[in-house]
Amino acid sequence: MDELLVSEGRALKHVQVREYVRSLVSGSAPGSPAPSERELVHRFGVARMTVRQAMDALVVEGLLERIPGRGTFVARPRRVASRLTSFTEEMSRRGLLAESQTLLARREQAGPGVARALSLSEGDAVIHWRRLRRADGVPMCLEDAYLNEVLIPGFLQSGMPTSLYDALGARGLRPTWAEDSITADAVSEEEATLLEVEPGTAVLRHSRRALSGEKVVEVSRSVYRSDRFTLWVQLGQES
Ligand code: GLP
Numbered sequence: 001m002d003e004l005l006v007s008e009g010r011a012l013k014h015v016q017v018r019e020y021v022r023s024l025v026s027g028s029a030p031g032s033p034a035p036s037e038r039e040l041v042h043r044f045g046v047a048r049m050t051v052r053q054a055m056d057a058l059v060v061e062g063l064l065e066r067i068p069g070r071g072t073f074v075a076r077p078r079r080v081a082s083r084l085t086s087f088t089e090e091m092s093r094r095g096l097l098a099e100s101q102t103l104l105a106r107r108e109q110a111g112p113g114v115a116r117a118l119s120l121s122e123g124d125a126v127i128h129w130r131r132l133r134r135a136d137g138v139p140m141c142l143e144d145a146y147l148n149e150v151l152i153p154g155f156l157q158s159g160m161p162t163s164l165y166d167a168l169g170a171r172g173l174r175p176t177w178a179e180d181s182i183t184a185d186a187v188s189e190e191e192a193t194l195l196e197v198e199p200g201t202a203v204l205r206h207s208r209r210a211l212s213g214e215k216v217v218e219v220s221r222s223v224y225r226s227d228r229f230t231l232w233v234q235l236g237q238e239s
Contacts, residue, residue, distance in 0.1 A: 013046045017054035020044075022063065025074050027119045029214040034064050034072040084178050084210070086165035087133050087141070087222075096135035100162045103142075103194075104130040107149060107156065114146045117209050117219040125149040127156060129164070132194055133222075139195045140228050141206075145220040152217075164218070173217050175210035182206050182231060187223070195225050202226045 017040055025034055040051040055072060058064040065075040091098040108128045115122045127147040133140050145164060147155065152171060161167040168174050183205045192199045204224040210217055 013044060014050050014053045014057075017044055017046065017051055018057050021054060021058060025063065027116050027216075028074045029119070030074050030076040030211075031214075032074045034058075034074065036071070084175055086163055087143070088163040088166070091135040091140070094135070098162065099134040099137070100160070101132040101134065102129065102160050103132055104128065105156055105160055110146070114219060117216070118146060118148050119216045120148060127152070129160070135228075138228065139225065141222050141224040142191055142194055143220055143222040145218055147218055148216065151215060168212065168217055173212040173215065175212050175217055178208050178210040180206060180208050184226070191223050195223070197225055197227070204229065204231065206231075 020043075021035060021040070025032070034055070037048060037051045037055065040046075040054075041048055044051070055064065059066060059072070062075055064072050066072050085093075087100075088098040106128055107125055109123045110118065110120050110126045112122050114120075114126060115124060118124075118126065120126070127145075127149050129143075129145045129147065131143045131145075133143055149155070151173060152168070155167070165174055185203055185205050187195065187197055187199065187201045187203045189199055191203070192201065195201075195203075197203075204226050206220075206222040206224060208218065208220045208222070210219075
């Protein structure tokens with residue numbers, strides 16, 4: 001019984017350290033140093049082995065990377081062939097013409113989630129741009145993009161473009177890499193009306209955090225009609 005409690009206790013500590021490090025580094029630029037093992041041992045009052053276990057898990061997950069002789073860092077993007085594409089490019093690859101209908105475009109104060117993802121502080125100014133994206137006139141997806149206002153001064157005043165990534169590109173900020181996550185879900189009532197589907201229809205929820213070099217330029221949430229959209233990914237082996 002005692003043994004069980006001890007091993008459970010260690011497991012919890014390891015998870016605690018791992019999640020602490022995750023929250024600390026998520027939003028940090030690739031290549032920034034991870035907290036040192038010594039620091040973590042001191043902060044949590046745990047064995048070095050427990051800290052090592054927590055860090056190992058994050059290395060395996062791809063969030064951190066170890067550079068021999070230098071230490072542990074926030075992982076830099078791996079050289080894989082997955083393509084970072086915009087909606088406009090995705091549609092043109094399918095031979096369709098992308099459209100962009102602005103539903104909302106305004107300056108807002110970043111909430112905690114958006115602030116963390118954009119590497120900003122809560123309350124900092126962000127641009128919230130909500131769009132209905134059509135392809136050849138058919139609603140495909142609803143997109144909420146949050147942009148760091150400081151990086152793109154005058155964006156709201158210069159007329160909303162069709163392609164966000166082209167507009168960022170014109171400012172030297174075209175996203176060069178991104179983290180995406182995709183989940184399946186049912187459409188909400190409001191989304192169903194805009195996407196012109198039956199309530200309860202399956203959709204793909206897509207979140208993206210896009211960087212240009214080391215600057216986080218966009219975080220977005222998109223809702224794709226699953227009857228119209230197939231996620232297409234190109235993969236390669238690291239050389
Ligand atoms: C995709 C991404 C969005 C991004 C958009 C840009 O849909 N999921 O995060 O904002 O592309 O597309 P465009 O350049 O056509 O505006």
